[in-house]
Amino acid sequence: MNEKQRTIKEEVTVEGHGLHTGKNVTLKIKPSPKNTGIRFLRNDIGNDAFVEADARLVAETSRGTTLEKDGIRIATVEHVLAAVTGMGIDNAVIEVDCPETPILDGSSRFYTEALQKAGTVEQEAFRDVFEIKEPIRFYHEEKDCEIIAVPAENYRITCMIDYKSKVLGHQFASIENIGEFNDEISRCRTFVFLHELEYLLAQNLIKGGDLSNAIVFVDKPVSQKELDRLAEVLHKPTVEVRAEGILNNLELAFHNEPARHKLLDIVGDLSLTGKPIKGHIIASKPGHASNVLFARLLQKHIKDRIEQEQIPVYDPDQEPAFDINEIKRMLPHRPPFLLVDKIIEVTDNSVVAVKNVSMNEAFFAGHFPNEPIMPGVLQVEAMAQAGGILVLSTVDDPENYNTYFLKIDNVRFKQKVVPGDTLMFKLSLVAPVRRGICHMRGAAYVGSKVVMEAEMLAQISKKQ
Numbered sequence: 509m510n511e512k513q514r515t516i517k518e519e520v521t522v523e524g525h526g527l528h529t530g531k532n533v534t535l536k537i538k539p540s541p542k543n544t545g546i547r548f549l550r551n552d553i554g555n556d557a558f559v560e561a562d563a564r565l566v567a568e569t570s571r572g573t574t575l576e577k578d579g580i581r582i583a584t585v586e587h588v589l590a591a592v593t594g595m596g597i598d599n600a601v602i603e604v605d606c607p608e609t610p611i612l613d614g615s616s617r618f619y620t621e622a623l624q625k626a627g628t629v630e631q632e633a634f635r636d637v638f639e640i641k642e643p644i645r646f647y648h649e650e651k652d653c654e655i656i657a658v659p660a661e662n663y664r665i666t667c668m669i670d671y672k673s674k675v676l677g678h679q680f681a682s683i684e685n686i687g688e689f690n691d692e693i694s695r696c697r698t699f700v701f702l703h704e705l706e707y708l709l710a711q712n713l714i715k716g717g718d719l720s721n722a723i724v725f726v727d728k729p730v731s732q733k734e735l736d737r738l739a740e741v742l743h744k745p746t747v748e749v750r751a752e753g754i755l756n757n758l759e760l761a762f763h764n765e766p767a768r769h770k771l772l773d774i775v776g777d778l779s780l781t782g783k784p785i786k787g788h789i790i791a792s793k794p795g796h797a798s799n800v801l802f803a804r805l806l807q808k809h810i811k812d813r814i815e816q817e818q819i820p821v822y823d824p825d826q827e828p829a830f831d832i833n834e835i836k837r838m839l840p841h842r843p844p845f846l847l848v849d850k851i852i853e854v855t856d857n858s859v860v861a862v863k864n865v866s867m868n869e870a871f872f873a874g875h876f877p878n879e880p881i882m883p884g885v886l887q888v889e890a891m892a893q894a895g896g897i898l899v900l901s902t903v904d905d906p907e908n909y910n911t912y913f914l915k916i917d918n919v920r921f922k923q924k925v926v927p928g929d930t931l932m933f934k935l936s937l938v939a940p941v942r943r944g945i946c947h948m949r950g951a952a953y954v955g956s957k958v959v960m961e962a963e964m965l966a967q968i969s970k971k972q
Contacts, residue, residue, distance in 0.1 A: 511637075513598040515539045521624040524610025527584055528571070528722065533606040535588065537623065540599040542633035545782060546592060548575065548582045558601075561589060563780035563803035569796035573777055583608035586776030586796065591619035592877040594689030594780045597628060598635060614697035615618040615624045615773055616722040620690050638810050640787025649871045653731050653791070653798035657806070660788035662686070668792045673701070675725045675753030679767035689758040689775060696768035699723035702755070723765065730953070736936055757823040770794055800924040819956050820860045820934045822852060829854045830897065838906040839896055847890035848933075854901050855885035857937040867927040882925040887960050888916060891950050894933040899946040899968050914945075915965040923959040930954065944968045 519538045526533050542546070546561040559565060559577045572584040588602055588609050594616070599809075602609075610629055612618045644657040647830055663686040668676040700722050754760075754785035762768055774791055777799035785806070791799075830838070832853035839846065853860040865882055872880045892913055902907035935950035944965045952960040 509635045512630045513542050513633045513635050514596055514630055515541075515596075516597060516623060517601040517627040517629045520626045521608060522604040522612070522622050524618075524619055526606055526613045527611035527634040528608060529606065531606050533604055533608065535609055536603040537619075537626075538601045539587075539629075540601050540602060540791060542599060544599045546589065546597075546599070546779065547601050548585065548719075549601050550580050550582060550605075550607070551603050552605045552796045552857065553580060554903045555849045557625060559586070561780055562782055562783075563777075563800055563807055566780065569800055571965070573780075573796050574799060575602055582605050584611060585609060585613075586756075586773050587612075587616045588619045588776075589779045590772050590776035591616040591623060591694060593687060594620060594694060595623045595628060596686070596784075597623070598784070599631065607706050613719045613725075613768070614699075615640055615695050616693075617695040617777075619707070624690070635784055638781065638783040638800040638806065638813075640785070642667070644805065644809060646798075646805050647799060648798040651793065651795055651798050653793045653795060655789065655794060655798065655802045658788050658790070659783075661785070663785050665771055665774055666669060666790045667767055667774060667794060668771050669767050669795060671701075673725070673727050675727050676701075676766060679764045681767035681771045683771065686775070689772075693768050693772050693775070695714050696765045697721070697723050697761070698769055699766045700727060702726045726753045726755060774799055778803050780804070783810060798807040815958070816956070818934065818951070819953055820853070820932050822862060822930065824934055826852065828852050835897065838900050839893060840910060845889075846893070847886060848891050848893045848897070849854040851894070851897055852949070856896065859894055859898035859901070861890075861897065861933045861935075861937050863890050863933070865927055865929045865931055869927075874929065882931075884919075884921050884960070887921070887925060887931070887952060888962060889918060890931065890964070891933045891952060891960070891962060892916070893936065895946070895948050895950065895964050895966055897934045898935055898937075898948065899941065899944075899966050901948075902941050903968065909968045911966050911968050912965045913964060917963045917965075919960070919962040921960050923954065923957050925952075925954060925959055931959070936968055938963070 516539050521533045548559045550557040557580050559575045559580050559582050563682055565577050573586045574583040575964045635812040639659045639896050640659050646655045664684055666682040668680050771835045774794055780803045829848040835848055847863055848861045850862045875883050896911035899911050935948045938947040938949050948964045950962055953956050
């Protein structure tokens, strides 16, 4: 069943301080039109300082996920992205006045609560969901992290962590569908070991860190002198260690809150694929670096699938949209320069044409006669003729028009075309036809392989 895209009904504001800078941050989540996705906006830089939520833009994954585009950085994006994903929001602008989002209590809770208060609204476009159709396995040797995606009826996540520590060993967390995120995951806080906290404080890396935005696990004996020093640095009257090895008698939201927070991070980081996911994600020892690499792997699978779905299917038994006689009525070309044999599909914005490459072609007599290869320029010409059919199909009397090509860009040849090949061209409009000018992007296929690509700009003109 197709689901509609969603955005929020009204703007919401969340305020807090940044983990690394310690600066006060005002974050606003605003509605956005359909098909615009999730974008960050640094309004302290300008009204056009956008950074898309895209795994390809991740610049850093140390202590959080940082995006960067054209020198514009936005850090610690995973918690707000997890909340947006948990609410099923497809389009929104996340506006901040600082290089990072507010850390708040180290979870997604306050973002989720703000979004729940605002509510969501359906938009007039369907969600473009990436469905896992076969297992996708990823292993990050440096981090000893394994992530697997397998088919499932919805978006499920299973997360396992193992820190080989007496205070935080092996833990497991899962949700059966993303709809459980708000209740089961959103309030689970980030965590850190005391020895990591000491290093970060010494390096002046977490100016906004305190005991209210992270669970601190104590995995070594700590003297009272050290506790007093930590209390001073963290601006607390006292710092204590409970029997379970957590600073300041902090109560866990769940017994497995650390594993649930790692699951929260997975939701936020995998939102950077740019599409909702339908499948079961199983992660062992995940972290931001591994999550982002897996998100990029999913993006590659998305790209490959889109390319696969673009491959035209040729059924010789199917009645063509235009046979050779109809093509001759529309185009002024004649053999040996008529390079399109039939049009098998034509719509308002695309065309699919067929060229049967034969050894009888006149050009093979002089072009590599001992190893016949169809000249690249004639592949471009054949594509142009197919594009001409697309342009001419927009007028009622195509026989009274000629097509002239104004520009051909980004031509790439990827495979040889030889006698016996059935060459298929698929061209689609990049923009609507205006004043007889048509901007098209096309690919040529032999079987499932792309052999040539190009962009073309053409104009039709009435015959004199």
